[in-house]
Amino acid sequence: SNTTLSTLSLVSDDISCLRQPDWMLLSNIVHAFDTFSPLFEVQHMIQFLTRTSADYQYILQQSRNIVNVIYQSIQSSISAAADFRIMTTDEQCSLVQRNMHGIWAFYSMVICHQCKMFDSVESKNIMTPLYGSDSVEYVRSITVRLDPDLTLVKLILM
Template sequence: MDTWDCCLIPTLNLLESDQSILSVDQWNLLSNLVHRFDENSGYAFVERFIDQQNRLPLKLRFKHSSVNDFFTSMKRNIQLVFEKNRHFLSLSHHDRTALLRSTVEYTTSVGGMFTVRQYKLFDYPPFYESAEMIFQPSAAKLTKCVIDQLDPDNTFIKLVLAIVAFSTINYTVYRKNIQIGFTNIKAILPIQDMYTDLTWRYLLYKYGHREAVIRFSKLLRCLFLVIWAIVEAHESQKFTEMIDYVIEQTEQTLCL
């Protein structure tokens, strides 16, 4: 089964010490969440893309078309992580679709920024210039700000992505055909609470109360920048086409 919690995996190093702050089930959920993200988010695809580009002559690297295709595929890979989540699959078809349509821009944007940071892609001037052409210079600039401010703890960011994926948020940007409203929001709220509690307990375990508060506060400021970047990116047809593609592909999978 391709769900985050279908089986136990070897405990990660970060989980091998005191477990008093979290229950055994919470440690297992955290371990599997991190593992599933690393397994399904397309790291091999990113590394292959970079290798292919570095083999090209300098003037041909990170051209607009190849970077556009890269972002589209990367967003789709990131969304795959969440459509395999057993909590997501436990929801009704309508609510899965509604949740997908209301969060996909956030999950794929934050996940994409995280991936770009991991591989330092904005350090390649041609890549950044292509990103400006695709998403608008203002959106690219805001994206760089988010990347520079993202918490360095990768596990924390992956937990935040899980929270975002189950957020019953209202959008700041109007999108046609977006489904508003859930048939059973009471089934979603406990999942939100579960991942939020897990994230907070992880921070307490890793950093203590004071540092946990600081990191969560900084993360919230980052998320406001993400919203701003998405608003700016909506001026780009390429961005909306990417999101529509991810929604279409995911909905086809959910219907299988």
């Protein structure tokens, strides 16, 4: 039998079957991502690099900086979560070691998509020195299929 689930309408404050603690948890996750979002900083770096003629080494250095900014952002978001903070140090390390590569890869694709990194040849070329044109093009092909609902993406990542 087909079961139809009612949709959640955040615009009309319809919290459907969510209880207050569930609603609060979702709100806290979204807030943590928004608080530590690197979107503005990465957009600024992309705009600067696409408007500046720079040599290969400088672009390579800046692409590494973009990666570092995104990594620090996701690490800060996770570290700010109450559920993460109550874990022992060993549990935290284990969780990060098992999951960080996948979370970071998806999160960085989302950030690059939101910053329109793959919308022009100039901005795509920022990551080419670091990853190569084939990898950059492959990531672009994945990001064009991402769901544009950032709230959903934030919840998936946590």
